[in-house]
Amino acid sequence: MPKDGTINRERILESATHLVIENGFAATSLDQVIAAAGTSKGAFFHHFASKFDLAQALTERYVEADIAVLNGALVATSDIVDPVDRLIAFMRFFEDGADELMEEQSSCLYISVLTEQQLITHGTAQSINRAIEAWRHEIVDLLTAAAASAAVDLGDLDALADHVFVTFEGAFLLSRSTGEPSHMRTQLGVVRRLLEGVLRAR
Structure with a gap:
């Protein structure tokens, strides 16, 4: 080489x-x-070896970067003692960085891959599932701690954690469709305020 x-x-x-x-x-x-x-x-x-091989490498690289961003947010908020404050700060981390993210890319590679049935059957979706599971696991931990601290029942925490993840994907679609990149920041802000309202209602 x-x-x-x-x-x-x-x-x-x-x-x-x-x-x-x-x-x-x-x-x-x-x-x-x-x-x-x-x-x-x-x-x-x-x-x-092929275009499919490139797709697999692209997806794995994107997944690694995605998980690195997740870990970056966890590290950036790790010194916050109060679980509710940490969860809200975790959400703000992405909200505050949304405009910069949208300047770098107009959509998400996951969307491009998952709209191609040949790539799904080729196995590239398995790599994306690894990212989904990583986000779900870490966000559920944050939600569990915050709910216990606030004595609030947040319901199905796996589903709520997935909702945070799909907010990113939905905001990408909304921004791409309308040509307005501020939707990413706006939608993340909506989720953050909803969580904050429930957890700090008492």
Whole structure:
């Protein structure tokens, strides 16, 4: 492998991610990816056996980044002692960063992948499920602690945790459809205020 092999692979993945998010997987050709990455077909096939192999690598890379963002929010709020305050600060972490997120990308790779039945049957959805489960697990822990502290019944915590996750995906769709990126910040704010209202009602 050439000395810049790792860099070249990352450049291909970065370029492909942007193209797939903007255009969809089926509408993104390997020639477009190769041109955007400034590489060659030989270099591409040195790293990826096929377009499906690229899709799997894209998804796994995106999942790792997604879980890293989740962990970043957990670390950023880890010194907050009160469980309710920490949950609200956790939500604000994403709300405050929503505008920057939307400047970086107009949609989510998960949406692009899951609209392609061939990718689902190819197994790429399994990687996305790993991210979903990571978010659910960590948010349920935060919700459990906050509910106990506030002596409030929040109902099905798994479903509520999933609601936080799908708020991101729904906000991406809403922003993409309307051309208004502020929907991400607005929708995250709605969830944060609802949680805050319930947990601090007493």
